[in-house]
Amino acid sequence: MDAKKERSLSRMKEEIAQFEPVLESLRENPGEMGHLQSFAVEDLVGNHKRIIECVEQGKAFLASQYTNPVEILTAMDVPWYFTVQQQFSAGGTGGSPHTIEDLGEMDRLGIPSDCCTLLRLLLYYQVAGLLPIPTAYLALTEPCDAVSGMHAAFMNHPDWRDVPVFVPDPPYHDDVRAFDYYAGEIRRMIDFITRHTGKGLNMGRLKEVVEETNKGYALWLEYSDLRRAVPTPHSYAMPMSCFYLLNTAGAGEPRVTQYYKDIVANAELRIRENRPEVPNQRIRLLWYDIQPMFFSELVPWLEQEWGAVIAMDMVSYCPYELTDTSTEDSLFRGLAKRALLHGPMIHQAHGLVDNVVHDITRIVRDYEIDCVILPGHMGHKDMAASASIARETCRDLGVPSLYIGMDIADKRYTTVDEIKNRISQFFTAMGLGEDRR
Amino acid sequence: MEGGIVSEAKTESKALQEFVRAAETIVNPEVKKWKDEGGKVVGYFCAAMPVEMITAAGFLPFRVRAAGSTGTELSDAYFGSINCSFPRHAFNMALKGHYDFLDGLVIFNSCDHIRRLYDHWIRRIKTPFVKIISLPRKDEPAQVEWFRSELAILRERMQEHFEVEIADDRLREAIALHNRSRRIQRGLYELRKSDKPPITGAEMLAVTVAGTAMPPELFNRLLGELQHYVSRRRGHSDYRARLMLIGGELDNPEYVKVIEDQGGLVVTDALCFGSRTLWKDVNENTDDPLTALAQYYVADRPSCARMYTKYEKRVDYIRNMIKDFNVDGVIFERLTFCETWGFEQYSLVNDFKKWNIPLLCVDREYTLSAVGQLRTRVQAFVETLKG
DSSP, X not given: OOHHXXXXXXXXXXXXXXXXXXXHHHHHSOTTTHHHHHHHHHHHHHHHHHHXXXXXXXXXXXXXXXXXOHHHHHHTTOOEEETTHHHHHHHHTTOOTTHXXXXXXXXXXXXXXXXXXXXXXXXXXXXXXXXXXXXXXEOOOOSSHHHHHHHHHHTTSTTTTTSOEEOOOOOSOOXXXXXXXXXXXXXXXXXXXXXXXXXXXXXXHHHHHHHHHHHHHHHHHHHHHHTTXXXXXXXXXXXXXXXXXXXXXXXXXXXXXXXXXXXXXHHHHHHHTTOOSSOSOOEEEXXXXXXXXXXXXXXXXXXXXXXXXXXXXXXXXXXXXXXXXXXXXXXXXXHHHIIIIISTTHHHHSSOTHHHHHHHHHHHHHTTOSXXXXXXXXXXXXXXXXXXXXXXXXXXXXXXXXXXXXXXXXXXXXXXXXXXXXXXXXXHHTTTTGGGO | OOSOSSHHHHHHOHHHHHHHHHHHOSSOHHHHHHHHTTOOEEEEOSTTSOHHHHHHTTOEEEEOOOTTOOOOTTGGGTSOTTSOHHHHHHHHHHHTTTTXXXXXXXXXXXXXXXXXXXXXXXXXXXXXXXXXXXXXXXXXHHHHHHHHHHHHHHHHHHHHHHTOOOOHHHHHHHHHXXXXXXXXXXXXXXXXXXXXXXXXHHHHHHHHHHTTSSOHHHHHHHHHHHHHHHHTSOOOOOOSEEEEEEESOOOOHHHHHHHHTTTEEEEEEEOTTTGGGTSSOOOOSOSOHHHHHHIIIIIIXXXXXXXXXXXXXXXXXXXXXXXXXXXXXXXXXXXXXXXXXXXXXXXXXXXXXHTTOOEEEEEEOSSOOOHHXXXXXXXXXXXXXXX
């Protein structure tokens, strides 16, 4: 294997080396939550190994972006990895050891610093040769300008310019005509994958996979309902599973469904026994934007210092509908709807601001929310422009809200201490969590 | 070159004077006259709007700008500090009532800022007819078909709301009318290829901007007069470098004048209010004018950075312009917080370096500001081009 390929796998190999001892320790001492905490990481490690094998043995594989339906990739039996995975997996484990160094190198690329850091970082990974070059790429142009702009730049890189690319075009509307158009895009995506990997789609297998992921989504909805309980059964780590379900390389596998059953069962048990994972809950908050990569420095502080639990967040609140698998058309329409409307961040950022109003209203009412935090990621220009409507919605509902303004990928933008100060001042000013003193 | 974009026009060309006046204001005398005579005006925000549909309805197409805006004191309550200054200024003017003259407004999901402006507009501004259109990011046949269906729906809604008929033959007439505008403007660009271009970049921008704010028949008549005038005008030879201006939204000729006052003459552009709107024609020989419009606006016209699939075509377009107009250096202007053009800038910087094309990247606010800094940077850039 040449040096370029070797380097492209280096971060994946590092992550495997970083995660495997953690997984080992969780296997040895799983406790009540061990399996639930380690499952997604196990899946990630397994997928990394699969991609490494493809690169080393010259097998076909894809790079993709979330919301390109994993059910199809699974049914076509094509290995893939998500190009934004590095940023998120680093965040999920408390930060990559390379984060600061990567951000510094990223700054030197010369992309205007007001562009989304998360996506500038992805371009840096590409320039640094840290992304395995796939047989073909499934790109994305939603939900924001940065995703689309970044991808145009991404496909202009000399090493990637000749990689065949397909990007589905998401319409802005949310009616049947839009779903059918997007279903057409998904069908064209399948033709593209077949053309470049030689793998075909077996409709029977796709139906089987979607029926299995449907079970996962049904359980996810059940779990979201369970988080309405006061006190809420789990800390914040569990809601992120929603994102995982949309991205899992194990889509369609009963072990994934079992994972969701286990989450639901554990939540039910904790509610029944009044044994929440976070004791002494005093504030129920809605975190309405994407979670920062350094969330592990904030969530424990929120929970321990203020008894503040994130009862629901933007990313997790995705009103997934189950896909009707009765006919080929209904199945494709369902997948289109899921990809176009329901994905985390897609649901909130892609369409009209009505989605934001609807979500905040429902969540505040259904989850007995005491306050709403609008983190205001610097890359989310649409959220910045809809924050006033979000605040107005909160006012109408009688819940206080706080807009922070941060960079979810770079804590130098607004430091963790500054964020904590802002939140503390807000809680104090609003008289929230007072019984702690 | 010093002396303002209108000084000469005031004394020599009534047409140029009218264009400059139309570019400087929102409600210019022609719009006012149109309204006074009972005409309807339909606004739009993006160069991808098929203005032919508005013309075919018998209305005046008017591209929304924020000329003359002095602040965002009202719209700051709606937009964040990391939002583009163009929608903030435009919405500020709308909140102050400057856009009350619009009978309709068509907005696209052009960018994150503008699509949210739609959300605010429908909540706060009482424009009688407002429609959002879904504009594709690719230029393949499926996208042309999608956009055609969007236009068909727009036609239906406009017909219902305004009680007019937008028949195919009216559309064909409108296409021919606007193509004529494009052809005459291309003729003006053609004159700029000479060693002594008879029209400055600031003047040309005033012309193209004015074309989005006056009746197309009148615009064509004035264009004819201007063409006659400039073809006899002594061209500019007192410049030190031939410049091309590229980027997105730029509707302020004064901005171009600041650049030209530093010794560089802007001889061509690839801008949303500039050549991209006029470099090609809509197909007039077609059975279905809606398909012709969809094909033109999605696939055929020079695209902006929003179109994901067209980077190579955009760059070819710029490189051809550089060659044809004998350009010495390129200035790329970007509105701060625009991610669409931000990532494009990254690609352009890398590619232009490879091709040895001098490039100056400038971030700016919608209204003319930081002029001193702009002057210094352009001066330094022009100096580097002299050798």
